[in-house]
Amino acid sequence: MNLILLGPPGAGKGTQASRLVKERGMVQLSTGDMLRAAVAAGTPVGLAAKAVMDAGGLVSDEIVNGILSERLDQPDARAGFILDGYPRTDVQADALDAMLSGKGLALDHVIELVVDEDALVDRITGRFTCAKCGEGYHDRYKLPAVAGVCDVCGSSEFKRRADDNADTVRQRMLEYRAKTAPIIPHYEGRGIVSRVDGMANMDDVAAAIDAIVDA
């Protein structure tokens, strides 16, 4: 089972992808996470990507296609993957088609999380993650059970993303509308696009995604 989760920043792609990893043993392929790891490691890709990401723009197709292709070659991707944040442009959608057919892989579903963009700034500016295990939280929608202690690993260190401020989020949304939403028709003709109400609570979004995957 290979999926694309599509939706604007804060739609819940990462939240639902990490749940599918835990519950189904799938692999989450987040180009945002890959780029943030490259930035943290100071690699040439990270150095090229940092300023673009901080400004809310899109990193070049060439860089992103390269890191995704390498990641798809790792054996764990054969167990079923969730693409989170990729593809984001027409060029990336075409590159993905070529990569998958070259590697003998196929897409089963493209699931669009449909959200009210006005609510997303609030979701994103309230987001934080455990610095040790990466578990995601939110100031209002998902707090740790014990204040200041990660539910999963017990760490008391948390972090917030550099691009999770209101101005950058608005730029990321503009990029989504201009360059990413237009790729949906690329998949419509194949009959693999489904839509889920991303404004529902997290459990209801999860149930709707499970119903698509299990159909």
Ligand code: AP5
């Ligand atoms: P990326 O890391 O992909 O960020 P994004 O697409 O902006 O998406 P987010 O991670 O912000 O949101 P999400 O949908 O995963 O929401 P989440 O589940 O965390 O990309 C970052 C940057 O990297 C880009 O701007 C670009 O520069 C670069 N980049 C990455 N990929 C690229 C590519 N392919 N090409 C070019 N550049 C690329 O949820 C958000 C919050 O809401 C959380 O706190 C969560 O707890 C909460 N929440 C989730 N669901 C719900 C719900 N149903 N109800 C209430 N709260 C909820």
